[in-house]
Amino acid sequence: MSTSATPSPDKQLTPKERMRIPRQKMPEQDPRQRTTNFNEVNLGLTEEMAIEEAQRCLQCAKPLCIDGCPVIIKIPEFIELIVQGDFIGAAAKIKEDSSLPAVCGRVCPQENQCEATCVVGNRFSPVAIGNLERFVADYEREHDMIQVPERAAVTGKKVAVIGSGPAGLACATDMAIYGHDVTIFEALHEYGGVLAYGIPEFRLPKKVLSVEIENLKKLGVKFVKNYLIGKTRTLDELLNEDGFEAAFIGTGAGLPWFLNLPGENLNGVYSANEFLTRVNLMKAYIFPEADTPVQIAKTAVVIGGGNTAMDSVRTAKRLGAKRAIIVYRRSEEEMPARIEEVHHAKEEGIEFQLLQAPIKYLDDGNGWLKGIECIKMELGEPDDSGRRRPVPIEGSEFFIEADFAVVAIGNGSNPLLARTTPGLDINKWGNIITASETGATSKPGVFAGGDIVSGGATVILAMGDGRKAAAAMDEYLKSKAKVASDE
Amino acid sequence: MFEIASADFIAPDVKRFRIIAPAVAKKHQAGQFVILRVHDLGERIPITIAESDPDSGEITIIVQGIGRTTKDLNRKTSGDQIPDLVGPLGQPTHIENWGKAVIVSGGVGTAEALPIARAMKAAGNEVISIIGARTKSLVIAEELMKDLCDEVIVTTDDGSYGIKGLVIEPLRPMLESSSPPRLILAVGPLPMMKAVAELTRPYNIKTMVSLNTIMIDGTGMCGGCRATVDGKTVFVCVDGPEFDGHKVDFGELQQRIGQFKNQERQSLDQFLRSCRAEKSVEG
Numbered sequence: 001m002s003t004s005a006t007p008s009p010d011k012q013l014t015p016k017e018r019m020r021i022p023r024q025k026m027p028e029q030d031p032r033q034r035t036t037n038f039n040e041v042n043l044g045l046t047e048e049m050a051i052e053e054a055q056r057c058l059q060c061a062k063p064l065c066i067d068g069c070p071v072i073i074k075i076p077e078f079i080e081l082i083v084q085g086d087f088i089g090a091a092a093k094i095k096e097d098s099s100l101p102a103v104c105g106r107v108c109p110q111e112n113q114c115e116a117t118c119v120v121g122n123r124f125s126p127v128a129i130g131n132l133e134r135f136v137a138d139y140e141r142e143h144d145m146i147q148v149p150e151r152a153a154v155t156g157k158k159v160a161v162i163g164s165g166p167a168g169l170a171c172a173t174d175m176a177i178y179g180h181d182v183t184i185f186e187a188l189h190e191y192g193g194v195l196a197y198g199i200p201e202f203r204l205p206k207k208v209l210s211v212e213i214e215n216l217k218k219l220g221v222k223f224v225k226n227y228l229i230g231k232t233r234t235l236d237e238l239l240n241e242d243g244f245e246a247a248f249i250g251t252g253a254g255l256p257w258f259l260n261l262p263g264e265n266l267n268g269v270y271s272a273n274e275f276l277t278r279v280n281l282m283k284a285y286i287f288p289e290a291d292t293p294v295q296i297a298k299t300a301v302v303i304g305g306g307n308t309a310m311d312s313v314r315t316a317k318r319l320g321a322k323r324a325i326i327v328y329r330r331s332e333e334e335m336p337a338r339i340e341e342v343h344h345a346k347e348e349g350i351e352f353q354l355l356q357a358p359i360k361y362l363d364d365g366n367g368w369l370k371g372i373e374c375i376k377m378e379l380g381e382p383d384d385s386g387r388r389r390p391v392p393i394e395g396s397e398f399f400i401e402a403d404f405a406v407v408a409i410g411n412g413s414n415p416l417l418a419r420t421t422p423g424l425d426i427n428k429w430g431n432i433i434t435a436s437e438t439g440a441t442s443k444p445g446v447f448a449g450g451d452i453v454s455g456g457a458t459v460i461l462a463m464g465d466g467r468k469a470a471a472a473m474d475e476y477l478k479s480k481a482k483v484a485s486d487e
Numbered sequence: 488m489f490e491i492a493s494a495d496f497i498a499p500d501v502k503r504f505r506i507i508a509p510a511v512a513k514k515h516q517a518g519q520f521v522i523l524r525v526h527d528l529g530e531r532i533p534i535t536i537a538e539s540d541p542d543s544g545e546i547t548i549i550v551q552g553i554g555r556t557t558k559d560l561n562r563k564t565s566g567d568q569i570p571d572l573v574g575p576l577g578q579p580t581h582i583e584n585w586g587k588a589v590i591v592s593g594g595v596g597t598a599e600a601l602p603i604a605r606a607m608k609a610a611g612n613e614v615i616s617i618i619g620a621r622t623k624s625l626v627i628a629e630e631l632m633k634d635l636c637d638e639v640i641v642t643t644d645d646g647s648y649g650i651k652g653l654v655i656e657p658l659r660p661m662l663e664s665s666s667p668p669r670l671i672l673a674v675g676p677l678p679m680m681k682a683v684a685e686l687t688r689p690y691n692i693k694t695m696v697s698l699n700t701i702m703i704d705g706t707g708m709c710g711g712c713r714a715t716v717d718g719k720t721v722f723v724c725v726d727g728p729e730f731d732g733h734k735v736d737f738g739e740l741q742q743r744i745g746q747f748k749n750q751e752r753q754s755l756d757q758f759l760r761s762c763r764a765e766k767s768v769e770g
Contacts, residue, residue, distance in 0.1 A: 228573055232511065291555055367743075
């Protein structure tokens with residue numbers, strides 16, 4: 001069924017012709033304009049652009065792009081539906097494997113996943129799979145044509161999902177589709193986990209997220225907020241007293257890491273989690289209309305080179321910082337941030353001070369940050385991560401004047417749940433130990449996935465964990481029911 | 488939504504709320520707190536739980552109207568709703584039989600110290616309460632403390648009630664006595680807790696203080712509540728709120744608590760203006 005603009009004359013393009021089509025450039029908000037607002041940077045492809053882009057796909061017999069996708073989306077199939085102009089059908093095709101395409105189309109590192117293995121990319125730019133995914137998901141939402149997936153017959157089995165971030169949402173979706181009675185527990189006052197508190201509005205508008213949450217509600221998933229498992233109720237109480245037969249733990253990244261440098265608790269020094277939570281979840285960017293304040297920097301320095309660091313530095317710039325600087329101890333090549341985010345940051349006038357590391361935060365005499373003493377680094381031998389280890393250059397210390405610093409170097413695990421759940425095994429870093437194929441923990445009926453297991457990864461990997469665990473949980477519930485009926 | 492079962496002023500600008508929150512009431516232990524928000528664009532603030540009743544499902548909090556959120560909260564009355572409230576958060580007070588324990592409290596800290604006094608008494612301690620306030624009208628929960636403790640001493644800054652002076656005045660002779668307390672627990676304004684810790688330090692008597700820092704999530708995720716204790720950074724929300732007062736860096740804490748004072752002022756002024764506008768429309 002065609003739901004929109006008829007595609008250009010229905011002719012079969014040769015592979016050569018397909019590859020000759022240039023990759024469609026994502027329309028963007030002008031860099032000078034966008035640093036003054038929190039509106040989304042990427043504006044989305046038009047219908048014509050999407051069809052044009054979709055025609056670049058070679059429809060490989062053995063599509064390598066799928067191998068690069070953590071949730072195994074049938075990429076060539078959904079792209080072919082776009083070529084046919086069936087955008088709603090394309091969205092439905094993606095949703096067979098991924099519950100949050102509007103989110104993933106925005107925040108997935110496609111350049112390291114599906115697009116990295118795209119054959120067109122061997123000679124030209126790869127097919128813009130992520131932009132196409134986003135296009136169909138947006139099309140479906142903007143035309144109010146989102147279809148709620150069909151559910152299997154109701155099983156009556158109660159399942160708890162702890163945490164409403166990407167891992168929990170993905171797990172809950174599949175468990176609801178399998179017919180189970182799913183309840184998501186969220187500690188904060190809004191759903192979405194890192195999608196709500198971490199990723200800024202200019203990269204993931206909150207309305208995109210809220211529509212996804214509404215859809216899950218339509219699917220029958222129950223949501224309970226302001227409910228901290230481990231404090232308000234323990235996991236054992238859910239399982240032993242509240243009638244839940246299985247649980248999935250997707251509590252995400254935990255306590256933010258600091259470098260334990262002198263002066264790190266000065267006013268003006270924040271964890272990325274605090275800074276981003278103030279701005280995103282608590283909406284400090286509209287203070288005083290929203291009650292939660294945030295400091296407006298003259299010079300903001302963000303320590304780190306990941307996506308969270310990019311989100312932080314670009315947020316500081318939008319809030320009005322005259323200078324917004326990334327300080328990263330390795331070189332650009334080793335930066336874990338997405339290429340697109342680094343590119344956008346540079347367009348926005350973010351300064352990159354690479355091969356430098358902070359050693360001390362300096363006090364202005366009143367308890368406020370006045371600057372950071374840094375040291376220059378050089379790259380030595382590769383370390384455990386395979387990246388070349390940064391080594392300080394002796395005597396190269398220097399001073400950056402700054403009234404605002406954000407530490408964006410990652411998170412440790414939150415001990416809250418493990419502490420109150422006997423029998424739940426964790427590793428020496430506090431991450432929950434699971435069987436990699438199923439997400440099963442040491443505790444029967446309890447599964448886990450996302451950052452609480454991996455220590456820190458991407459939205460899509462967390463979603464992949466959630467789906468994998470859902471499949472295993474479903475099997476677990478079936479086999480449990482069978483044992484019960486055999487007895 | 489969390490319904491307010493009752494709300495009464497117990498001192499000028501100080502209001503006692505009973506809130507229906509059965510899950511929190513069931514789990515609450517002495518020393519723990521909740522985080523709440525009063526409206527959709529509201530901030531998250533921590534408030535210590537003063538009492539809980541697992542049977543009725545109610546928790547009690549005492550709120551002193553100082554900033555934007557607490558003043559807004561104090562306009563609420565029974566039947567009103569609190570949109571968001573989560574807890575109980577933080578580690579419970581460590582309770583053991585110390586023999587003799589002194590609980591020093593100031594301001595609304597006295598109400599917050601009630602569950603601690605009750606638990607300490609139940610553990611077999613001789614419990615002495617020292618209540619400090621600026622003036623007589625601000626002394627709260629004295630009768631409740633009298634029901635729980637072996638002795639209650641009140642001090643007021645202006646001498647309008649009890650001993651004239653600070654809480655450390657009656658505490659000092661206790662430290663000097665032949666049977667000094669083995670535990671001091673201070674709950675209240677930071678300068679008071681600091682003064683207590685400084686007084687007891689030379690006597691080497693264990694002194695716990697209940698820290699009240701800026702918090703957002705209250706679950707360890709943001710690190711905004713961090714403080715330095717014994718030279719190490721702690722997160723008050725998950726590691727605390729009670730710490731060894733002899734090891735707390737009070738100077739740093741005082742600075743961190745004041746981090747947003749200009750914005751807090753701005754937010755409060757705007758709120759008060761909107762209240763006045765509301766009133767003039769009504770009038």
